[in-house]
Amino acid sequence: MVWRSVMISRPARLRRAHYSLAIEQEETAFVPFEDIAVIVLNHREITLTHPVLSACAEYGIGLYATGHNHQPAGIFLPFLSHSRSTRMMRKQLGISKPTAKQAWAEIVRRKIENQAACLALSARAGAERLASHARRVRSGDPDNLEAQAAAFYFAQLFGNAFNRADAHWTNAALDYGYAVLRGAITRGLVAHGLHPSIGLFHDSEQNAFNLADDLIEPFRPLVDLHVAQHPASTTGDLTPSDKEALVALLNVDVDMPQGQMSVLSAIEYAVEGLVRVYEGKAKGLDLPRLLGLQRHRLEY
Numbered sequence: 001m002v003w004r005s006v007m008i009s010r011p012a013r014l015r016r017a018h019y020s021l022a023i024e025q026e027e028t029a030f031v032p033f034e035d036i037a038v039i040v041l042n043h044r045e046i047t048l049t050h051p052v053l054s055a056c057a058e059y060g061i062g063l064y065a066t067g068h069n070h071q072p073a074g075i076f077l078p079f080l081s082h083s084r085s086t087r088m089m090r091k092q093l094g095i096s097k098p099t100a101k102q103a104w105a106e107i108v109r110r111k112i113e114n115q116a117a118c119l120a121l122s123a124r125a126g127a128e129r130l131a132s133h134a135r136r137v138r139s140g141d142p143d144n145l146e147a148q149a150a151a152f153y154f155a156q157l158f159g160n161a162f163n164r165a166d167a168h169w170t171n172a173a174l175d176y177g178y179a180v181l182r183g184a185i186t187r188g189l190v191a192h193g194l195h196p197s198i199g200l201f202h203d204s205e206q207n208a209f210n211l212a213d214d215l216i217e218p219f220r221p222l223v224d225l226h227v228a229q230h231p232a233s234t235t236g237d238l239t240p241s242d243k244e245a246l247v248a249l250l251n252v253d254v255d256m257p258q259g260q261m262s263v264l265s266a267i268e269y270a271v272e273g274l275v276r277v278y279e280g281k282a283k284g285l286d287l288p289r290l291l292g293l294q295r296h297r298l299e300y
Helices: 050-059 085-094 097-121 127-135 145-158 169-191 210-215 217-229 240-251 263-278
Strands: 004-008 012-017 020-024 028-032 036-041 046-048 062-066 072-076 252-256 259-262 289-295
Touching: 004 020, 004 240, 012 050, 036 169, 036 240, 050 062, 050 072, 062 169, 072 169, 085 263, 097 127, 097 145, 097 210, 097 217, 097 263, 097 289, 127 145, 145 217, 169 210, 169 217, 169 240, 169 263, 210 217, 210 263, 217 240, 217 252, 217 263, 217 289, 240 252, 240 263, 240 289, 252 263, 259 263
Parallel strands: 004 036, 012 046, 036 062
Antiparallel strands: 012 020, 020 028, 062 072, 252 259, 252 289
16 A cells, blocks of 8 residues: 655655666666555646656556645646546436535534544643534534534634735645545545545535545545644745645554554545445445654564
8 A cells, every 4th residue: 555755845856767766866766656546746847757747547546636825736646547437427326415524524514523523632721522412413414513613713723813815824734734635535535436526515516626525535634633732933935845845644553444654545445434435335434543743663
């Protein structure tokens, strides 16, 4: 299973060297393509060859490009790499409303539970109130407990004056971390033949990642926890080390029904569970539980 996230924040030339990505800087580093899940290009003086793009498609690697503000602005994904993508599209379009609403309720419930865990791990008050919200989530979340929980949660985590629309370091860090997660989830959806634009709950015609925006919700509190526990060292923009740490959250452990594993592995299992729901082989989703910020330990 892929496990590496590669972030490049200095001038570099990327080329394919047989089965590896060659990163040419002062020295040349080689990373096997089969180990890579995502590559983040975070400098304006990075060049890459066509064979690198082909390898990313071949190995199912998500390649991120950042914009002028150094936030992820786009992602390169394999084109219809799954052999049953058309069948899965029909499954997505044909899912019954009760099934979709129940799946969304599961997602909202776990998101709020993870927000409660985030408050507790950050030594903030309010975890019990959020746990109560989670217990009251019904099919389709008709009471909009997700929004009620979010309003309370962000005020507890970052202070009453906090506003997600404000331009400051905390929001920039949250946006960066969410974008990395969104891309990793989109990569997983495409790899399993799902179409990211066809969501369970999100259904904007202008959003090509509706389904990713559904599945990301229980993962978001991991980014929130990191940002709350690692406040800005300066008042300026995100530093390269800030961005590196946010990308590295893909390798933090979460708890899944299958056991403790990295976020990257959890995304794979979550997507596989979603496929089973679409195929009528499962009634519930496999979703992560927040444990903290412990990095996954690889065993050889």
